[in-house]
Amino acid sequence: MELEVKIGSIGSTEECDLFKGQWVSNPLGPSYTNNTCNFIDDTSNCLKNGRPDTGYLYWKWKPYDCELPPLDADKFMKSMRDKSWAFIGDSILRNQMQSLTCILSKVEEPVETYHDETSKSRTFYFPSHNFTLATIWAPFLVKYRENDNIANSIRNKEFQVYLDTLEEKWTQSYHKYDYIVIASGQWYLKSIILWEDGKIVGCHNCAEKSIKEIGVEHPYRRSLKTAFNFITSSDHKPLVFFRTWMPDHFEYGEWFSGGICNRTRPYKEGEYNGKEFDQVMRDVEVDEFAKVVEVASERGTHIKLLDTFHLSLLRPDGHPGPYRHYPPSDTNKTAKIQNDCLHSCLPGPIDTWNDLTMKIMVDGGAIKSSSHMFVI
Numbered sequence: 001m002e003l004e005v006k007i008g009s010i011g012s013t014e015e016c017d018l019f020k021g022q023w024v025s026n027p028l029g030p031s032y033t034n035n036t037c038n039f040i041d042d043t044s045n046c047l048k049n050g051r052p053d054t055g056y057l058y059w060k061w062k063p064y065d066c067e068l069p070p071l072d073a074d075k076f077m078k079s080m081r082d083k084s085w086a087f088i089g090d091s092i093l094r095n096q097m098q099s100l101t102c103i104l105s106k107v108e109e110p111v112e113t114y115h116d117e118t119s120k121s122r123t124f125y126f127p128s129h130n131f132t133l134a135t136i137w138a139p140f141l142v143k144y145r146e147n148d149n150i151a152n153s154i155r156n157k158e159f160q161v162y163l164d165t166l167e168e169k170w171t172q173s174y175h176k177y178d179y180i181v182i183a184s185g186q187w188y189l190k191s192i193i194l195w196e197d198g199k200i201v202g203c204h205n206c207a208e209k210s211i212k213e214i215g216v217e218h219p220y221r222r223s224l225k226t227a228f229n230f231i232t233s234s235d236h237k238p239l240v241f242f243r244t245w246m247p248d249h250f251e252y253g254e255w256f257s258g259g260i261c262n263r264t265r266p267y268k269e270g271e272y273n274g275k276e277f278d279q280v281m282r283d284v285e286v287d288e289f290a291k292v293v294e295v296a297s298e299r300g301t302h303i304k305l306l307d308t309f310h311l312s313l314l315r316p317d318g319h320p321g322p323y324r325h326y327p328p329s330d331t332n333k334t335a336k337i338q339n340d341c342l343h344s345c346l347p348g349p350i351d352t353w354n355d356l357t358m359k360i361m362v363d364g365g366a367i368k369s370s371s372h373m374f375v376i
Contacts, residue, residue: 007018016066018356019307023266023314026060030347031070037102037276037346038109039124043324044095046345053264053321056345061311061352070098071351071358077107077129084132086177088170090139092246094120095343096106102346104133110170121169134177138167139187142223147193158191158206163222166230175236179358180229181306183243184223185281186342188216196222216277222285228292232301241357243299243306244288245281247274248342249316261341282309304360308353316341318349 034040034047044051062069070185084365087097101124102112110133120137143162174180191205194214202214231240250259273279289305296303320340322328328337 011370015064018063018066018068018359019310020065021061021063021311022069022269023059023311024062026058029057030269031073032102032106032113032347034346038257039098039101039105039106040346041094041098043340044098044320044346044348046320046323046348049320049326051321051330051345055264056315056317056349057347059266059315059349061341061355068352068355068359069104071355073104073107076358077104077126077131080129080131082130083178084176085179085181086170086173087135087181088138089118089181089243090137090186091120092186092343093134093181093243094122094137095346096181096243096353099344099348099351101133101345103351103354132177136173138170139184139221140223141167141170141184141227143167143183144192144271147310158193159187160195161188161192161194161219161223163201163219164196164226166226171230174230174234178238179241181241181243183226183229183246185220185245185285187224188220189277192219192220194219215373217280217284220281221288224285224288228288228295231303232292232299233296234301237300237302238305238362239376240301240303240334241306241360242285242303243353244285244309245278246342247278247309247313250341251337255338255341261316261319261321265317267314267316269314272313272316278309278313304364306353306357306360308356311352312349315349319344320346357358 002148008187034045045251047054062133068115085100099368104126108126108128110126111124113125113132114123114134115121116137118137121135123132123134125132140159141162142169143165144159147158161255188204189202191207193203193206193208193211194201200211202218203211204216204219248255249261249263251261255257286305289303292303295301321341322337322339323345324340
């Protein structure tokens with residue numbers, strides 16, 4: 001498979017940059033609903049949790065120079081017979097995996113064959129197609145552990161992160177999958193103490209003031225180098241999609257300080273450019289991906305960029321907001337309601353990520369549009 005190397009459109013076809021476009025009205029709406037899909041986490045089931053507006057469901061991504069058809073579940077399943085997919089990363093990738101599961105369940109309902117104690121890692125099996133779909137929890141991609149001496153508060157949790165050692169949960173099972181979607185980033189904004197070569201090299205947002213604050217750009221870049229080196233060095237050669245940074249849309253605060261997201265329409269081009277660290281993180285990704293493409297072509301590694309950053313930036317209306325649980329209000333009327341302005345409602349804008357994935361596969365030859373046959 002050919003590897004696209006042009007910065008800004010890595011992963012697109014020569015004829016069309018799939019990631020440059022606009023959100024346009026879509027009267028047909030999504031291909032599934034929260035009533036037809038049984039695989040939506042409660043925290044993403046916005047309509048069930050009382051979200052009153054539905055306008056966010058009726059938009060589709062339109063690249064400027066071509067059409068982006070919705071994922072054809074029947075064609076996808078026929079092409080994936082005897083194959084397997086893994087989504088490796090954090091809860092945003094799990095969000096995408098659930099979207100794909102909902103789309104595919106129109107063809108066949110899968111059975112859950114595995115989940116860990118927290119259900120962060122899960123595996124589903126489609127028996128009629130001998131097709132496996134998994135999500136593997138690895139929020140930093142590299143090895144990490146949670147400090148035991150920090151108060152048990154999500155806001156106050158601190159993590160030891162080992163930038164030169166990958167998380168074994170995914171590296172030990174990497175050989176089992178034919179297709180992999182991988183992403184990270186968000187957890188590097190947490191309180192982290194950073195290790196390389198067996199010693200502490202710095203931290204970000206850490207409580208220990210004697211450790212040097214080094215920000216998030218270096219640790220994120222270093223972890224991507226470690227992950228990409230493993231992928232290109234592995235004898236196993238799946239088709240790998242690296243998904244770019246997911247911007248949040250918190251306004252008037254952050255997730256821990258009363259931030260909200262109550263917009264009901266997409267942004268127009270130029271109306272919102274994101275936060276400063278959004279662009280920093282995406283620049284790191286594009287830079288490191290451009291480097292790995294050169295190595296990949298020499299080593300026979302198949303890797304493509306799923307550049308969802310810009311199209312996601314324009315969708316402040318697609319998040320659960322206060323509708324991450326039911327009822328959306330807190331029983332303690334004096335407490336602030338915690339909004340989710342990062343993940344996607346299901347159905348929601350994240351469904352487009354799977355449409356893009358299939359389009360890249362069709363245009364790249366991984367799925368033949370006419371014969372429904374899988375090719376290598």
